[in-house]
Structures are given as C-alpha cells and as structure tokens.
Amino acid sequence: MKAAAQVIMDTGAHAAALAVKSARVDVVPGYPITPQTAIMEALAAMVENGELHARFIPVEGEHSAMAAAVAASAAGARVFTATSANGLLYMHEVLHMASGGRLPVVMCNVNRGIFAPWTLWADHQDSFAQRDTGWIQYHCSSNQEVFNTILQAFRVAEQINIPIMVNFDGFAISHCLMPLTLPPQEDIDRFLPPFEPEWRLDPAHPSSFSNVTMAAEYATFRQMLADDILAAIPLVKQAAREYQEITGMWDGDTIDTYRLEDAEVVALAVNSMAAELRLSVDILRQQGIKAGLLRPRLVVPFPSEDIIQVLPRNAQVMVLDRNYNYGHPGGILAQELKGALFGRRNDITVKNRVMGIGGIDLPRRLMADEIRAMMEE
Amino acid sequence: MITPAVPKSWYLPTKPHKFCPGCGHGIVLKALGEVIDELEIQDQTIFGCDIGCSLLSWDFFACDSTQTHHGRTIPVMVGIKRSRPELITIGYMGDGGGYSIGSQHLLNSAVRNEKVTLILVNNTNYGMTGGQMAPTTLPGQKTETSPYGRDPETTGYPTKGPEFLAEVTSEGAYVARATVSKYKQLKRFLKNALRNQIEGNGFSFVEVLSTCPTNWRTNAQQTWHFLEDEMEPYFPVGELKSPFSKGGDK
Ligand SMILES: Cc1ncc(C[n+]2csc(CCOP(=O)(O)OP(=O)(O)O)c2C)c(N)n1
Ligand code: SF4
Ligand SMILES: [Mg+2]
Numbered sequence: 001m002k003a004a005a006q007v008i009m010d011t012g013a014h015a016a017a018l019a020v021k022s023a024r025v026d027v028v029p030g031y032p033i034t035p036q037t038a039i040m041e042a043l044a045a046m047v048e049n050g051e052l053h054a055r056f057i058p059v060e061g062e063h064s065a066m067a068a069a070v071a072a073s074a075a076g077a078r079v080f081t082a083t084s085a086n087g088l089l090y091m092h093e094v095l096h097m098a099s100g101g102r103l104p105v106v107m108c109n110v111n112r113g114i115f116a117p118w119t120l121w122a123d124h125q126d127s128f129a130q131r132d133t134g135w136i137q138y139h140c141s142s143n144q145e146v147f148n149t150i151l152q153a154f155r156v157a158e159q160i161n162i163p164i165m166v167n168f169d170g171f172a173i174s175h176c177l178m179p180l181t182l183p184p185q186e187d188i189d190r191f192l193p194p195f196e197p198e199w200r201l202d203p204a205h206p207s208s209f210s211n212v213t214m215a216a217e218y219a220t221f222r223q224m225l226a227d228d229i230l231a232a233i234p235l236v237k238q239a240a241r242e243y244q245e246i247t248g249m250w251d252g253d254t255i256d257t258y259r260l261e262d263a264e265v266v267a268l269a270v271n272s273m274a275a276e277l278r279l280s281v282d283i284l285r286q287q288g289i290k291a292g293l294l295r296p297r298l299v300v301p302f303p304s305e306d307i308i309q310v311l312p313r314n315a316q317v318m319v320l321d322r323n324y325n326y327g328h329p330g331g332i333l334a335q336e337l338k339g340a341l342f343g344r345r346n347d348i349t350v351k352n353r354v355m356g357i358g359g360i361d362l363p364r365r366l367m368a369d370e371i372r373a374m375m376e377e
Numbered sequence: 378m379i380t381p382a383v384p385k386s387w388y389l390p391t392k393p394h395k396f397c398p399g400c401g402h403g404i405v406l407k408a409l410g411e412v413i414d415e416l417e418i419q420d421q422t423i424f425g426c427d428i429g430c431s432l433l434s435w436d437f438f439a440c441d442s443t444q445t446h447h448g449r450t451i452p453v454m455v456g457i458k459r460s461r462p463e464l465i466t467i468g469y470m471g472d473g474g475g476y477s478i479g480s481q482h483l484l485n486s487a488v489r490n491e492k493v494t495l496i497l498v499n500n501t502n503y504g505m506t507g508g509q510m511a512p513t514t515l516p517g518q519k520t521e522t523s524p525y526g527r528d529p530e531t532t533g534y535p536t537k538g539p540e541f542l543a544e545v546t547s548e549g550a551y552v553a554r555a556t557v558s559k560y561k562q563l564k565r566f567l568k569n570a571l572r573n574q575i576e577g578n579g580f581s582f583v584e585v586l587s588t589c590p591t592n593w594r595t596n597a598q599q600t601w602h603f604l605e606d607e608m609e610p611y612f613p614v615g616e617l618k619s620p621f622s623k624g625g626d627k
Contacts (some may be wrong), residue, residue, distance in 0.1 A: 037507060058510050115446060118432075118444065
C-alpha cells in the first residue's frame with residue numbers, strides 16, 4: 001500500500017530543512033545568521049543523528065559557505081546552503097561563480113533588511129540586490145510553499161545547470177508555525193531523481209574549471225547564461241505541474257493569482273505580504289471594489305509573458321514593493337513590471353508604494369486602505 | 378538605594394546593561410571602563426564593536442562608538458587609527474567575529490603591526506545567534522550545530538588565538554589571554570594593551586575567557602565550573618608577548 005502524506009505543524013525554517021532532507025542532499029556548508037540559523041541547526045542535527053546522510057561543513061563565514069557549495073557541486077554533489085541579509089551580500093562575489101560555473105546549488109535566503117543600520121526584520125532588499133548575479137529566484141508566501149519550492153528548485157536547477165535561490169520572509173515565515181503536508185518520500189524520489197551531473201570534477205578525466213577565457217569565449221558563456229535563465233521558465237512550469245500531479249499541491253508556477261479574472265484593481269507583491277494581500281483583496285471586494293492579486297513566484301527570470309497574458313483589460317496594478325530601487329522613485333518590482341508591459345499592454349496603469357521596510361508590519365486592512373488611496377491618485 | 382561605584386567613562390543612562398544575567402561581557406567592560414578612567418583617555422577613545430553580543434555595548438561608554446559588519450571591526454579600527462593616529466582605538470569582538478568570519482583581518486593587521494587595541498571575548502560559541510559551534514568550542518562541547526558534541530575529527534581543535542598571534546607579530550606587539558574569573562589580572566592586561574597603543578609600540582590583543590550561561594544552559598555554579606575547570610586549562614591565561622615584561626606575565 002502506498003504511504004500517505006503526513007500533516008504536521010511546523011515553522012518555515014524547519015519546513016525548509018525537511019525539504020532539504022527529503023531532497024537527499026549530499027553537502028551542506030553553512031554559517032549562522034538570524035533568521036536563517038534555524039535551518040542550519042536543524043540540518044546539522046539531522047546529519048549528526050544520521051537522519052540525513054550528508055556532510056555538514058561549519059565554515060567560517062558566508063563567502064566560504066558559497067565557495068564550499070560551489071566546489072562540492074562541481075565535484076558532483078547535490079548541495080544546499082542558507083543565509084540572510086548581510087550573509088547573502090557577503091556571498092555576492094561567489095554567487096557569480098555558481099552561476100558562471102553553471103552549478104545547480106540551491107540556497108534559501110531568509111529575507112531580512114540589510115546593514116547599515118542593522119535590523120533583524122524582513123524586507124526584500126537582500127534578495128533583490130542579487131537580481132543580476134545570474135541566479136534564478138523564487139519568492140514564497142507560506143511554509144508549505146517553501147517546502148514545495150525547494151524540491152522544485154533542485155529539479156529545475158539540475159535540469160538547466162543554474163543555481164536557484166528560494167526566498168521567504170524572516171520571522172513571518174521562518175519562525176511561524178503553519179500546517180505542513182509532507183508527501184511520502186517515495187513520491188518525492190519520483191519527482192526528484194538523484195543528481196546526475198553532465199560534468200563533474202573527476203581526476204580520472206582531468207579538465208580545468210572556471211579558468212581564464214579570451215573575450216570571445218567569455219562573451220559566449222555570458223550569452224549562454226542569459227539565454228538559459230529565460231529558458232528556465234517552461235521548466236519551472238513543468239516542475240510545478242508535475243509536482244502537483246504527484247503530490248496534489250499547487251502554489252502557482254511562475255505566478256500565482258487570486259480573484260484576478262474580473263479584477264479592475266490588481267495588487268502585485270511577493271512573499272508573506274502577498275499571502276496577507278489575499279485578505280486585503282477580500283476586504284476590498286466587500287467594499288465593492290473589483291480587486292485581485294497577482295503574485296510573482298519567480299522574480300528572476302521575471303515572468304513577463306505570463307503577466308502580460310493574465311492581467312485583465314484596463315486594470316490598475318498596485319505594486320507593493322518591500323525594497324527600494326535607489327535612483328528611481330519606488331521599488332524594483334514596479335520597474336520590472338513596467339519594463340515587461342511597455343509596448344505590450346498600454347491599457348494597464350502601474351502605481352507603486354514602498355512598504356514594510358525593516359519589518360514594519362503589513363496587516364490586511366492597512367494594505368487595503370493603501371490600495372484604495374492609490375486608486376484616488 | 379546603594380549605587381555601586383561605576384567607572385566615570387560608562388554611559389549611565391544605558392545601565393543596567395543589556396547582557397544576560399551571568400554574562401561575562403559586563404565584567405570585561407567594567408575592567409575596560411576602569412582602565413579608560415585610570416589612563417584618562419575617555420575623550421580620545423573610539424570604541425568599535427563587532428556583530429555578536431559585543432554589539433550590545435555600542436552605547437556602554439560615553440565615548441564615540443561604531444558598529445561594523447560582522448568580522449570587520451579590525452579593519453574599521455585600523456582605518457580610524459591610520460587616519461587619526463592620536464586617537465585610541467579599541468575593537469571589541471567575539472570569538473566568531475575575530476577567529477572565524479574576521480580571521481583574515483586579525484591575522485593581517487597583526488602581521489602589519491597595526492597600532493590598535495583589540496579585545497576578543499571567548500565564550501566558546503556564537504552567542505548572539507543562539508549558541509552555535511565557534512572555532513573555540515571545546516572538544517565534546519554541545520552546541521546548536523554540534524548537538525552531540527564537537528568532533529575534532531571533522532571540525533578540528535579549538536583556535537588558540539593569542540598563541541598564533543604571538544608567532545606572527547613583530548617586536549612591540551602585546552598579546553595576552555585573560556579570564557573574567559581573575560579580575561585584577563584582566564584589568565592589568567587590558568591596561569597594558571592600551572598603554573602599548575598609547576606608547577605607539579604596536580599591535581595589542583587580549584583574548585578574554587568569558588561566560589555565556591544562556592547558551593551553555595548552565596546555572597551559576599555550572600557556569601563558573603565550565604569557565605575555571607574546562608576552559609582555563611584548555612586556554613592558558615597569561616601574557617604571551619609583551620614589550621613591558623621580558624618573557625611575559627604568566
Ligand atoms: C555577514 C554576517 N554573517 C552572519 C551574521 C550573523 N551573526 C551575528 S552575530 C554572529 C556570531 C557572533 O558570535 P561571536 O563573534 O562569538 O560573538 P558572541 O555573540 O558570542 O559574543 C553571527 C554569526 C552577520 N551579522 N553577518
Ligand atoms: S547570549 Fe551569552 S554572550 Fe550573549 S549576552 Fe547572553 S550570556 Fe552574554
Ligand atoms: Mg562568542
């Protein structure tokens with residue numbers, strides 16, 4: 001008889017660790033940083049008690065964590081690490097080695113505002129500041145989505161040899177308990193087969209890795225990466241569909257929508273605030289406003305085509321950014337959206353607010369009120 | 378109400394301080410405050426704290442202070458000292474900040490004989506983030522990332538900072554290890570480390586063995602036992618290099 005799914009209550013950080021365990025990773029380098037630390041602690045314990053047959057490397061900082069991750073991946077291992085905020089910024093240089101080296105590392109970034117000054121709480125400046133590192137980026141809005149997305153991320157990363165960052169908010173997701181469905185391991189194994197790298201460091205077949213190139217080769221590698229990131233979109237959709245077929249769970253593919261079909265006013269945001277925005281949409285509907293939600297799950301590559309297809313005619317899109325786009329008014333999501341729509345959907349109006357910086361609370365009523373205020377502008 | 382005597386250099390509106398009850402940081406900072414008073418350097422001192430529980434001291438003294446990135450206190454103090462050599466720069470950090478994420482700065486500033494004073498609080502774990510294994514965690518010691526005890530087979534042996542700094546520094550450097558259980562000696566070492574900067578002799582470093590009952594999950598007696606009977610035998614206290622006393626003060 002087939003094993004049944006198990007339902008537990010768990011935090012987002014622990015959900016991430018459970019997904020990593022069921023992905024049967026081989027190597028986990030890590031350095032603690034709040035609010036990510038709970039993931040590393042859970043994985044370290046799983047490795048020590050034998051639940052997870054992997055090597056945990058307690059490195060001396062995030063720069064080394066990513067360097068070790070890249071190297072282990074090049075040696076053919078399935079690799080996971082996690083970080084937040086300044087840890088992610090400290091990795092920045094090596095993020096490019098993972099993407100340029102075409103190594104399918106999967107990393108959780110637990111979103112937190114960045115220094116200076118210090119803050120512990122969530123905003124999205126950390127992950128959005130890595131937009132141009134050549135990593136694919138998912139952003140998740142529930143503990144279950146974190147679990148599901150990590151498994152989908154390993155699959156997509158290994159199909160296209162591009163590293164993937166799975167982002168979710170510190171505290172609101174990482175430290176809050178929510179119901180979590182754990183599919184049977186045999187289903188996960190069916191969805192995510194063992195990592196079979198096309199190429200790996202192998203002394204029996206010597207080759208050199210990530211070395212100097214001449215301009216023409218260099219440009220070719222860059223172009224391949226740029227093309228392949230875009231080519232990840234159908235793979236992301238396929239992974240979401242097949243995951244649904246096997247487990248019955250669906251969080252959206254490149255995007256997730258709520259009451260969007262007939263919407264005249266569309267809220268657009270990522271991460272936990274987008275979960276709360278569903279409730280804001282309900283409030284607005286009760287007030288007679290035809291509101292809907294469009295939540296990009298993918299931020300890199302930006303799901304432009306899917307957004308163009310799905311937005312109702314003449315909609316006003318209210319982009320709520322939890323980051324700054326320094327040098328421009330407003331946030332980065334709004335700029336991405338405008339870039340996607342320009343010349344394609346001239347019927348759409350885009351308005352923008354930066355909200356929730358440094359973890360300022362974003363309750364449903366506040367966001368509903370803000371959207372109403374934006375409608376007046 | 379009896380008000381205990383406190384150093385003049387302390388910033389009183391921030392007292393009582395923010396450390397956990399039983400934490401050794403308060404003892405180190407009390408000794409440091411008294412030394413700042415005795416050397417009369419409060420109005421020349423820049424205090425820089427790392428990220429870690431050391432950051433809870435950002436408003437501890439009535440001195441200029443700065444918080445840095447985790448691990449970067451040392452180059453920040455070096456930058457200040459090189460641009461304003463008349464100032465007294467004190468970098469205050471944990472064993473994680475100094476021996477793991479900032480270790481390249483510790484090594485290189487020591488090799489360059491930068492004329493800064495660094496105080497590193499060794500509590501055998503990453504305290505601020507909730508008690509993970511640090512380079513100083515003792516063999517067999519349980520932490521959040523070594524729940525069955527540190528295994529030297531896979532994670533090596535504890536870092537002995539003063540021992541390696543004594544090797545790489547040049548003449549004029551001051552290197553010592555103190556403990557919060559020997560207050561007078563702690564104060565003497567801190568004073569020497571500051572005198573050494575004032576006299577312009579060279580790099581000055583004091584590691585201080587300290588307590589972290591919150592993450593060790595120890596009561597008062599167990600805390601003191603761990604410090605005196607586990608840490609101190611492993612990390613011998615004393616002066617390892619000093620321009621003031623030939624052979625050092627053991
Ligand atoms: C780049 C970066 N990585 C990680 C962190 C998270 N972090 C904050 S404090 C700390 C460890 C502090 O340990 P230690 O230096 O020993 O100081 P203690 O808290 O024990 O006094 C870590 C890992 C950070 N702030 N920045
Ligand atoms: S966690 Fe440990 S080092 Fe930090 S303040 Fe508390 S007792 Fe002190
Ligand atoms: Mg420490």
